[in-house]
């Protein structure tokens with residue numbers, strides 16, 4: 001009998017109500033691009049650029065230190081916030097996290113959230129999200145060819161072996177195909193990066209850090 005160990009549960013879902021969420025989220029992003037640059041990531045998470053042109057909308061602001069705790073979703077009180085918190089609750093309950101005790105009420109709370117606007121030549125180098133439990137990304141605007149999210153295999157030594165044969169367990173990286181409305185949740189310690197956007201289009205995503213607390 002074969003038993004699998006060391007697998008990593010990840011949450012991936014395409015929001016069925018993407019169209020309903022789009023307009024409200026788009027309005028908030030437009031407002032942030034005009035007046036609230038603090039919600040737009042430039043350096044948090046190691047944003048880098050291969051080419052000089054900046055993504056439209058980012059001129060002089062947008063720098064975030066890891067201590068500022070920007071919360072885009074909360075500031076604009078978006079429906080998207082409720083959807084993400086609901087999915088985080090599903091993620092922790094379906095993976096039977098032992099932190100969740102029976103007969104106790106818990107809630108998922110988005111502690112930080114920000115907008116990633118990746119124009120041509122933009123990518124994020126490998127990083128983790130310290131001081132958080134669950135992190136994730138929601139794809140607000142993309143066609144799917146603007147560069148994937150890449151999750152690193154948390155068992156680094158497996159890339160030096162040849163057995164067992166499995167592209168995702170033997171390889172060092174898992175490319176996650178991006179898609180409009182796709183939500184990806186992962187443990188905050190999991191190293192990840194984004195592929196370079198080589199198109200002329202913007203890849204716009206909302207990233208966030210979530211904690212789970214007793215009510």
Ligand SMILES: [Fe+2]
Pocket residue numbers: 045127128129192207
């Ligand atoms: Fe990240």
